Amino acid sequence: MSLTPQDVARIATLARLELEADQSARMLTQMNNFFAIVEQMRAVDTTGIEPLTHPVATIGEIALRLRPDVVSETNAREANQRSAPAVERGLFLVPKVIE
Amino acid sequence: MTTSTSLSRQALHDLSVCEMVAALQSRQLSAVELAQHFLQRGQLHGNLGAFVDIQEEVTLAQAQAADARLAQGSTAALEGVPIAHKDIFVTRDFATTAGSRMLQGYRSPFDATVVAKLAAAGMVTLGKLNCDEFAMGSSNENSAIAAVGHSAVLPVRNPWNTDYVPGGSSGGSAVAVAARLAPAATGTDTGGSIRQPAAFCGITGIKPTYGRASRYGMVAFASSLDQAGPMARTAQDCALLLSAMCGPDLDRDSTSLDVPAQDYSRGLNDGLEGLRVGVPREFFGEGLADDVRKAIDAALQQLELLGARLVPISLPRTELSIPVYYIIAPAEASSNLGRFDGVKFGHRAPHYSDLADMYRKTRAQGFGAEVQRRIMIGTYVLSHGYYGAYYLQAQKIRRMIADDFQQAFQHCDVIAGPVAPTAAWKLGEKSDDPVASYLADIFTLPASLAGLPGMSLPVGFSGTSGPPGLPIGMQLIGNYFQEARLLNVAHRFQQATAFHSARPTGF
Numbered sequence: 001m002s003l004t005p006q007d008v009a010r011i012a013t014l015a016r017l018e019l020e021a022d023q024s025a026r027m028l029t030q031m032n033n034f035f036a037i038v039e040q041m042r043a044v045d046t047t048g049i050e051p052l053t054h055p056v057a058t059i060g061e062i063a064l065r066l067r068p069d070v071v072s073e074t075n076a077r078e079a080n081q082r083s084a085p086a087v088e089r090g091l092f093l094v095p096k097v098i099e
Numbered sequence: 100m101t102t103s104t105s106l107s108r109q110a111l112h113d114l115s116v117c118e119m120v121a122a123l124q125s126r127q128l129s130a131v132e133l134a135q136h137f138l139q140r141g142q143l144h145g146n147l148g149a150f151v152d153i154q155e156e157v158t159l160a161q162a163q164a165a166d167a168r169l170a171q172g173s174t175a176a177l178e179g180v181p182i183a184h185k186d187i188f189v190t191r192d193f194a195t196t197a198g199s200r201m202l203q204g205y206r207s208p209f210d211a212t213v214v215a216k217l218a219a220a221g222m223v224t225l226g227k228l229n230c231d232e233f234a235m236g237s238s239n240e241n242s243a244i245a246a247v248g249h250s251a252v253l254p255v256r257n258p259w260n261t262d263y264v265p266g267g268s269s270g271g272s273a274v275a276v277a278a279r280l281a282p283a284a285t286g287t288d289t290g291g292s293i294r295q296p297a298a299f300c301g302i303t304g305i306k307p308t309y310g311r312a313s314r315y316g317m318v319a320f321a322s323s324l325d326q327a328g329p330m331a332r333t334a335q336d337c338a339l340l341l342s343a344m345c346g347p348d349l350d351r352d353s354t355s356l357d358v359p360a361q362d363y364s365r366g367l368n369d370g371l372e373g374l375r376v377g378v379p380r381e382f383f384g385e386g387l388a389d390d391v392r393k394a395i396d397a398a399l400q401q402l403e404l405l406g407a408r409l410v411p412i413s414l415p416r417t418e419l420s421i422p423v424y425y426i427i428a429p430a431e432a433s434s435n436l437g438r439f440d441g442v443k444f445g446h447r448a449p450h451y452s453d454l455a456d457m458y459r460k461t462r463a464q465g466f467g468a469e470v471q472r473r474i475m476i477g478t479y480v481l482s483h484g485y486y487g488a489y490y491l492q493a494q495k496i497r498r499m500i501a502d503d504f505q506q507a508f509q510h511c512d513v514i515a516g517p518v519a520p521t522a523a524w525k526l527g528e529k530s531d532d533p534v535a536s537y538l539a540d541i542f543t544l545p546a547s548l549a550g551l552p553g554m555s556l557p558v559g560f561s562g563t564s565g566p567p568g569l570p571i572g573m574q575l576i577g578n579y580f581q582e583a584r585l586l587n588v589a590h591r592f593q594q595a596t597a598f599h600s601a602r603p604t605g606f
Contacts, residue, residue: 008475015433015478016440017471018459030472031479033534034425041422042488044496051494053323054354055309055550058501059579062310064353072350079208085447092442095454 002032111136112279116180116336119282123169123179130169130179134162134223137181141225141247141280144606148246148255149274151186152194153226161223168221176343178221183281185272186227186244187234188214188327189316193224197318198232198242198268201445201465211316212348213285213327220343225281229255229271232467233436234292234320237536238529239270241469254526257300258603259569263523266296272330273300278606283331283340287317289324290424291518291543294555297330298518298572301557303589303599304330305337308579309550310356313348321431322354324424324547333599334556334589338363341582358580366583367590372406374588377511381417382542388521394559394571395517398592402515405591412507412514416500420544423500425537426480426493427548432470433477439465472533501549504578513588514576517542522561522569546576553577556589557598570601 008028012019019027054062077090086093111133114122122128138158141150158181165179189195189207196202210218218224231241239255246253255270257263258278265274269286273296276284286293288306297304305328312327319325329340346360378399383392399409441447441461448460466474480489507514519539529536546553553576561569577585593599 003479007479011475011479011482014482015474016455016458016462017466017474018456018463019471023471027472027475030533031475034472034476034537037534037537038422038426038489041419041426041492041496044419044492044499046492046495046499049495049498051491052498052501053494055323055497055501055548056356056579058498058505058549062354062356065349067350076208081443082208083205083444085441085445094442095451095457097454 003028003035112140112282114282115333116177116282116331116339119180120177120339124174126169130162130165130223131159133179133181134158134225137225137281144278144280145246145248146256147258147261147274147278148249148253149228149271149278149280150183150226150247151196151229151244151271153247154193157192158223158225165221165223173221175221176339177217180222180283181225181281182217182222182283182285183225183228183272183275184214184285185230185269185287187230187287187318188285189318190214190224190227193227195227195318196244197234198230198244199465199467199470200243201439203244203446205444207316209316212313212351213344214316216346217285217343228275228284231268231270232470233318233432234268234287234289235432235469235473236267237291237295237540238264238524239267239296240264240526240530241267241467243467257523257569258606259301260566262525263565263569264299264526266299266523268292269296269330273297273302273304276300276302276330276332277603283329283336285327286330287325287327288547289321289428290547291540293328293330294518294543294553294572294574295540297555298557299523299570301570301598301601301603302330302332303334303337303554303556304328305341305554305582305585306552307341307345307582308552310354311345311358311582313352313355315348315351319435321428322435323431324428333593334586335364335367337554338367338586338590361583363583363586366587369587370406371402371588371591374407374513375410375511376402376407377410377412377507377514379412379414379417379507379514379516381414382516386520386541387517388563390562391517391521391571395573398558398573399515401592401595402588405595410511412510414503414507414545416496416503417541417545419496420500420548421537421541423493423496424540424544424548425476426489427497429473429477430481430490431477433474433481436466436470436474469533497548500545504545504549504551508578513581513584516574518555518572518574519543522565522571524565542574551576551579552582552585554585554589556592557601559598
């Protein structure tokens with residue numbers, strides 16, 4: 001299996017990455033080199049094996065916790081917006097989305 | 100306060116963390132003296148590129164506060180001892196970049212749990228340490244951030260030979276400890292990022308069981324793999340640090356385990372008589388450099404002299420761990436890094452046509468080449484039609500790899516082998532070939548995928564696989580929650596050998 005330039009363009013769109021032509025070409029080569037070492041993995045028989053998400057679940061069930069959806073923090077708007085690229089009157093500014 | 104004659108100024112950076120604790124508690128030494136000494140050393144050796152942020156006033160204020168607490172009789176475990184943090188932990192008083200242009204100049208509104216816990220134990224922060232961008236890399240060459248005192252981005256250098264890489268991704272951490280710019284540092288390990296740089300720089304580091312240390316405030320790379328851990332010169336120091344770093348953080352980290360913190364120092368001196376050390380045959384195959392093999396063989400013999408018994412074992416899917424890891428980690432990374440969209444924090448492209456264009460340009464400018472590659476791989480393996488063949492398949496083999504370890508642990512108490520197939524490589528040597536550097540992670544990936552505790556300790560020096568004199572590390576892997584056993588084995592080894600006290604020339 002080999003990726004095509006169209007595949008790379010499609011993945012870049014999904015990933016929200018703008019790739020220049022030379023970057024796309026390099027990415028294609030590198031991704032295909034990478035997927036060459038992935039082939040051995042696809043041949044493994046995994047019938048009946050459950051996927052492992054939390055690694056410690058190997059030795060027993062790990063219950064993922066839920067917590068009540070309540071406010072736990074005090075207002076820290078200023079500190080939270082200190083590293084924002086564009087802020088006005090406490091709001092994050094983004095380009096116009098609806099004309 | 101005057102320093103006693105037994106603790107001359109020249110020797111301050113040679114003290115271990117445990118020695119510092121004793122000297123601070125007996126008031127032979129002040130936290131301010133220590134902080135000033137290390138701040139000066141950091142400046143003196145700025146050409147190594149270890150530090151990416153220092154804030155002298157913050158450090159000195161923390162040291163003064165520690166001295167005030169000591170004067171009031173504080174016996175906090177690490178009161179007044181300096182530490183530097185990998186720049187993947189968010190910090191309120193220092194910049195946090197994760198090695199990325201995306202976060203250049205970012206200031207976090209809060210401290211990571213690990214940072215807060217070490218501060219609560221009395222530690223004084225010296226600054227932030229360089230790392231591969233978002234912890235993706237094995238040589239620290241993927242950082243996009245200029246070190247303190249430099250205007251350009253320069254590679255972080257291995258103090259044992261400055262033409263060589265320090266390893267990664269916790270490269271700055273390993274360099275700071277090896278060059279005695281800090282007595283200890285934090286690191287994070289996703290696929291080997293504590294163990295491999297510790298090995299390359301001749302220091303000691305441990306990654307605990309996944310879920311032991313809180314991930315809250317660690318800039319996320321691959322959430323089912325990321326774990327924090329300490330890096331220092333000895334197992335004894337690591338035990339003290341790890342005891343302060345771990346513990347449940349149930350409200351803030353959904354995968355944090357409800358397992359109480361432990362005193363890892365208590366069993367350090369236990370005997371090794373009858374200890375069964377598993378030696379996986381797959382870790383000693385063709386790809387292993389001769390000098391690494393020789394050093395590990397000698398270290399295994401040393402363990403035998405200490406009473407351990409070597410047991411041949413097999414981890415049959417060792418090689419498969421490379422594709423499995425490099426599917427799972429990029430998949431999780433592509434999801435985690437989705438948050439960098441130029442809206443709430445971080446870089447935003449200066450020119451764009453609309454919102455979608457802003458996202459694309461922001462991310463293309465903010466992320467480096469390796470990060471973009473992993474986002475692309477991750478996006479692809481999670482996309483419609485490929486999810487089952489790649490991501491799900493990788494997660495299934497991940498379980499098989501974890502089960503292989505459980506099989507092995509029926510025959511042994513700990514597993515020992517090399518950390519990496521070779522000693523450190525030359526700067527630039529693998530930077531054009533990402534797959535070559537992925538392959539070099541082969542011995543650290545299996546324990547990462549299984550979520551097992553793993554550590555690295557220095558056991559020798561290179562001779563044939565590069566220039567002589569580069570450190571070689573041995574890896575110890577334990578079963579879940581067996582950190583204390585690993586530290587015990589490493590400590591007894593270090594009581595009997597001197598590799599951990601070797602010092603790079605000039606430092």
